[in-house]
Amino acid sequence: MDIECDVLIVGTGIAGLYSALNLRDDLNIALISKGDITKTNTYLAQGGIATAKDEHDKPSFIEDTLRAGNYKNDLTAVRVLVDESIENIKKLIELGVDFDKSKDNLLYTREGAHSTNRIVHHKDYTGKEVADSLIEKVLKRKNIKIYKNFYLCDLITQNNRCLGGIFIKESKQLNIFSKFTILATGGIGGLFKNSTNQRILTGDGLSIAVKNNIKLKDIQYIQFHPTAFYESTNERRFLISESVRGEGAHLLNSKGERFVDELLPRDEVSSKIYSEMKKTNSSNVYLSLSHLNSSYIKQRFPKIYSECLKRGIDITKDSIPVAPAQHYFMGGIEVDLYSKTSMENLFAAGEVSCSGVHGENRLASNSLLEGLVFSRRAADYINNLSDKTPLKKVSPKIITDFEMVKRENLKIAIDLIKEKRWDLKDELISY
Template sequence: MNKQCDVLIVGTGVSALYSCLNLSENTKIIIVSKGTVKDCNSYLAQGGISTALNAMDIASFIEDTLIAGQRVNDINSVTVLAEESKDNILNLDSLGVPFDKTSDNTFEYTREGAHSVNRIVHCKDKTGEIVSTHLFNLVKAKPNVEILENCTLCDLIVENRTAIGGYFNYNDTPLTINSKFTVLAMGGIGGLFKSSTNNPLLTADYISIALKHDIEFKNLDYIQIHPTSLYEEGVGKKVLISESLRGEGAKLYNIRGESFIDELLPRDVVAKAIFKEMKKTNSPYVYLDIHFLQEDYLKKRFPLVYSSCLEKGYDITKEPIPVTPCHHYFMGGITVDLDSRTSLKNLYAVGECSCTGVHGKNRLASNSLLEALVFSRREALDINEKLNTAKLIPHYKELDLYTLNAIMKENKEISLEEFKKRSSDLDVEFISD
């Protein structure tokens, strides 16, 4: 099967959907997901999206982001992130995203670790699901967009250092998509770890593809461990206990009931302190306690955490819960400039699979969805400018299913090896270790 379009977007998370909504109305777009549309990290995000509150807050937001990132962040990207944050939040608001608001109709800003003020907008503790569903419904209504589920990118098509589309396994049928521009919005790397908060389908296929085509990427060792996932024995996807619980006063204790850390320090610091305490007390977890807040308030403010914990036998309104750090986020990725352009002509990368450098070595809470919004909009505006003069370079070759499946398997294996090689001193384990 062969298809052609102006813009091919690989991914259906927030970065992909927002990119789609910012491309000009007359652009023919194909957007694909590896599983169903919902099989991505965007639908899992809980805490919210950070934003500078106003022009006065920009410097402080930049400083908080740099402190969390250990000052190896790209300062130009961080400045763009902070300066364009509020405009993008207001844009989502005008698109009808139902953010939690106060009685006078202003955003109900909450706080998370290492932010010096309350500056996170949210939709209860289901921000990702609510924002993604809303954006997806807007994308679905567009006549110029075709959405393909269970459509895995196996390889890019590259001619003369220019991306001209991709080879896909689409529901076990070979598919070649030929495009003027290609946008990688392929998310994180959680599927490569024994325990992760991520959707396990996300196996960083883009690293293997980038290696093959000599596309620049960087910082494979910048991997974020989230301090608090619900402790469960065994391998697989873990329930995230959002940082916003600590933002709203939740306390950490070791199994002896001793407090050991300021809960609002950056994620890497808190995660390290928890690992140390677990070792000291010979326990696979520590406790997180928020049951002292009003039961009604907790159920209303944290419905997702409340119900997910209850399902596993813990009631956050009545008792402390066991938590442990696990893999959460990837700060490295495909190297991009301020308009999300990669080192290959007509290829862009946005969201978690890209490396804009905004997060440095450690992402500040709720800066990921913001990065996805700010830089996918910049990518779309850059493509809009070029679209009228861009020409499709026709390509009709197809790969057979056997070859596509072999490449898919190889992509996961090569990416895994590459991460293992460059991140040998992590406190968490890769699959098959």
């Protein structure tokens, strides 16, 4: 069965949903998710979205982003990110997102390596609030059709031009032809044994890019979050948001001593935790909030409070066992400032893409912001071009062994990470 549309968007996280809502409403859009529409990293985001508070805050936001990224960032992309932050947060509010406020003013929280409080949030489940609001709007748009449980396994291409995607749905092949395609397939956490990410996110966008000779960038830059709840399980590791440290929590070693400035960039805190774990021969360190006001903790971090309680830890009294876990992928499919990839009519936005905005290490809460700013740029670009671009069809390849294609994609992504980061080989799942 073939489907035709103007714009094919693969991914229902912040980048996919927001690009769909920013596309013209006379364009036919196919919006795809691999699992359920809410099985995204976006849905899991806790801390919030970084934004310049006003014009005066912009230079310091730029500097914080560059410093966290060890100055390996693309400065022009960082400027765009910061310059367009305020208007995109306003647009999210117009779309119904309810950020925490005091009277009528947005409440800004702080996270590691930010020199000031500049993170808008909805308690400690910002991602769910954002996703639910955007999904509600998407469902009302007659020009957007959602396809769930569709697995993108390859692109349909001709002479380095993208003509759509090849999908597997319940052991059947489906081809979707489009004028433009936006890959918003998210990160790579599902390739790691220990990750805070949804397990289904296995770097499929990367494998597809490798298969089609699409340019990649900064594959070696993989972020480990310092404070994932420590437990021996094969499941996704529960994250203890950086905003918990931003609000004053202390990191303690097994002797109950502080050993690091909790608000350093993530890579530095993770590295200090690894050294401390080695020094004290322990599998984890602890995060303590017991010196903070307990009713404030419950009201500010309701999700973290209840999730830890389920695991036998009352965060108002007990220290939380934490250890680093894979969390975010700074590298990805190389894109320009309009999210264009090296393949014609193919865009990439969100975690699968690499505009160079994060450098070597992402500043806390800059990911959702990147998803907003650069997916909207892709949409604006497509809005201007769509009428001049014809839909083109060719006969796509026929997939005969679906399981083999899935295994092959997994192998391509894992081999790519191993090639760039041999030191992480034992952290990866096997295929």
